[in-house]
Amino acid sequence: MNRDEGAEVVLRLDRISKAFGALKANDGVSLTLRRGEVVALLGENGAGKTTLMNILFGHYVADEGGVEVFGQPLPPGNPRAALAAGVGMVHQHFTLAGNLTVLENIRLGTEGLWSRGQGGARAKVERLSRDFGLAVHPAAKVGRLTVGERQRVEILKALYRDARILILDEPTAVLTPQESEALFATLRKATAMGLSVIFISHKLHEVMAIADRCVVLRHGRVVGEVDTHATDKGALAALMVGGELSLPRAEARAAGTVLMRLMGVTTPDRGAAPGLKGISLELRAGQITGLAGVSGNGQAALAEIVGGLAQPAEGRIALRGKDVRRWSPGTALAEGVARIPEDRHHQGSIADFDLTENAVLEGYRSRFSRRGWMNWRAAREFAETIIADYDVRCPGPSTRIRLLSGGNMQKLILGRAMAPGPDIILANQPVRGLDVGAIAYVQSQLIAARDRGAAVLLISEDLDEIMGLSDVIHVMSQGRLSPGFARGTMTAAELGLWMAGQKFEGADAA
């Protein structure tokens, strides 16, 4: 680790405050960064980390407070000024144009719009690529790159612009453990060359591995600042949550009958997203089957198959021992398959519909209409029941769902899915983006369903969550499915090898 006592301060955030309507995202946050340091910015979802970095980079303007880079005040709300001052940001959702090449994405905005453009870009990119260990093909179209490759391009974008301060927003969310190691190697090279890094994460073991110092945010305020070697994961977690971390853990259970079976299912690739490659999977009653894997390895295809949104090109699906003939979301729902979608905004709800309308999206034909006429009274009562049973905080069933927080929206979707008493539940990233309270609630509901005898398929990017809740763990990589590993038989590192594809048959050493 490169830290010099008394190394110059390269970045100073001074009492930054920012409110969005009634929500105070940042409340008097101050932060300093010294040359050659890696500072981790920690906090649970909604703590204000990304907002703070967006203010630094100029995507937002702070209501109060200021930013100084290398001693000079930074004009707010101006990404161009931030870039010129040497601040580079690797966004959580990559800011790349898929129709352009790697080189074009890097050059975008670096030359005057009214100029003819200059040469030498390719040479510089190749040099940076070598120096920092970021292998890319400059002429490749970004739309065809893997997630790991795209992230390397994002980092090169910043380095190309001579960034002296690198901000990385949840960079390892989309990487395998091995790719994360490669990223850390790059960051160590960067700090050795005098760059300084701010690293947003909520993954404590990574933070402990790479950061010199940790700044913890909670509800928009700084609640702690510690040197990494003077603390441990437990202390950090306590700072993040403000108390004991008490996420539900599932206890071991005996497996029941096979409720759903996929046999040799294959689906076609779709662009960069791989299809399923002849996978076979069993979902048993009374079990949580966890699916680990970095996103983009076929989880979306599997969720579509289980949820009824796609038909297998090859292979069969069987429900309770009987082969399924025509598979569709309607059939799935009728057969007792509940789906919690990955994207509650785009798939799970209709933003301008009210809670009543959203509550009956799935059951309107079968349960809330008769011969084509809607029974809005029954629909409203149903919505009110869900709101009460699942503690959905809202003004009432006529509220437009876009006004609810993410956690409350997810609770409504959960309630809607569970209401018909399903015995097969597909939970796709069910707690992504939620605060700890909502996470605990959703997870306990899934465990309760399992205890009632349902078969739960849990797809999650969070390996900790999978390992904590699942009775059986499978790993997906490039559309292939690993065998099932019983609870407690695998370590994270071993699962990481499967996630990187290295343990699958025919894989060459990566």
Added chain:
Amino acid sequence: MSAVIDILISASFWAAVIRIASPLILATMGELICERAGVLNLGIEGIMVIGAFAGWMAVYQGMPLWGGVAVAMAAGMLFGLLHSTLTVPFGLSQHVVGLGVTLLATSSASFAYRLMLPEVTSPPKIVPFQPVKVPGLADLPWLGDALSQTALTWAAFAVAGVVAFILYRTPLGLAVRAVGENPAAVEAQGLSVTGLRMGAVIVGSGLMAVGGAFLTLSAFSSFFFEMVNGRGWICIALVVFGAWKPGKAVLGAILFAAFDALQIRLQQTPLGAALPYQLFLALPFILSILALILMSRRAEVPAALMLPYNKGER
């Protein structure tokens, strides 16, 4: 059949093709710029009308021909400003705004025309662009006749070349191609999504209007209602047909113009005389629908087309 061959090898046929293609090329390039930046500009039909009218009226009032072209371009850019203000910073539906702009521009032209020439029964004429004699080229057999075109036609093809050059070989064009695919990428590199998109729509609308002005200043020599006759919509189909690439779009325009020129001449033949003339007039529109069906793969559509960008929605 031999009648068709005779038509296809005649220089006058190809001269007509180039002439018919010229306004299409200008307007298609204009729409292409807009769509590459992520904005569907359904105002194209109306902007061509206002360009045709404004250019013609300027010349009728005494301005030189290129002055009329400039006036047409300015009129188009004004409507482009209206369209882009509503669709880019305000993010209003590009469909609705585009149709509104077409209706407004078309009715403005009709209104102004009636106001300024209340008593005319037949549309007054101006002296349009004359074919240019290019030294050396004009004396060649066959080519000399085929390439006997007005300065505005030469300008149209030059514009296509300039658009391609800027789009693919300059930082500005790179930014335009990026903003139609992922505006977040553009903003993260310190550029203004709003500025790029509005600029693209304004410039594109200017070109569309010049395309309209071609009709009154080069092809015909007077303005009459219904003269644009759906060319704007055809240009939208041509952008799709050309997969949003300038070179392919120009080829599409030429192909289209060839069919159009062919059907005019076929009407003179015995076969043509037997069929209702409306069928021939409908051919351009039928062809456009076919072109759209053919290109329905749409792998190259700009990913952010028609999606408004909300700064700060992260």
Added chain:
Amino acid sequence: MRLEPIANPSALRRLGLPALALVATMAVAMALALVAGANPLAVLGQIAKGALGSKLAVLETLNRATPLIFTGLAVAVAFRAKLWNIGAEAQLYAGAILAVVLGTGVLGSPWVLPVSALAAMLAGAALLLGPVLLKTRLGVDEVVTTLLLNFIMLLFVSYLLEGPMKDPMGMGWPKSTPLIAEARLPRIVDGLRLHWGFALAIIAAVLVWVIQTRTALGFEIRAVGQNPEAARFAGMPVNAVLVKTALLSGGLAALAGWSEVAGLKGHLSSDLSPGFGYTGIIVAMLALLHPLGVILTAIFVAGIFVGSDAMSRAAGVPTYIADMLMATALLFMVLAILLTQVRVVRG
């Protein structure tokens, strides 16, 4: 500049901004009157008088509103499903053609009116079905295909009127043979020019409203229009919904043409529609796609056109002022609607 959503817009905002849009349109009207060298307030007054100032004027306005209600409904139904039906003009003519085909003596029974109405609706529905299938199967944008069909249909009508459907006693002017008496829509009240088409349009609007708010199909149409991905996830048959929407929308637009022929004109000519299909878009948008609102905005728009005709004869301002005002109203209104839901914030 940034747009920030407003959680609970006040009633003042929700009603005041659209009203402001109409006031702004009137201001534009006055400016155009000035440009035309006329007295702005007098022009406004003459438009109002021409629209509603006498029994004859009111009837003319309501007559003109009838096809606009139908096309407005057609567009409102389609736009709610985010189906951009710009082809109401062609569907209108399809309905008109069927009115003539079945109304010139082929069917003599007392059933000729309902049968020809139904046939008209089917023809309009069929015409929109093509572009919609191209959209659902091949991803072809329906805006351009429906637009291009308008031009093709107009040429087809011209061909029919100069050929197979030509009226041999038409003195050279291309128009169809007139409908027989049984195929005509009767007047609502004897002696007044208003025909039953108007009443049918009102009934259609109420039916559409009922479908939209009370049936499962209406729920599906709204869901598909707002978020087709979520609708598909929930198990809604998105493509089937789009097809049903197309059938309904095309059928409604066709009724506009049918009622103009069977009710008002009694025959088909090339100038049957001065752009009712396009004006329907404005009628629908001004009504915020609400079926009952369409009745009001159709009467409003019809009034502007009828009034402008009268005003033009009196004050000499070109009649195209009406078209300009409608386009202006449309643009102001969509901006106003947006501003009822968001506020403009710096940076």
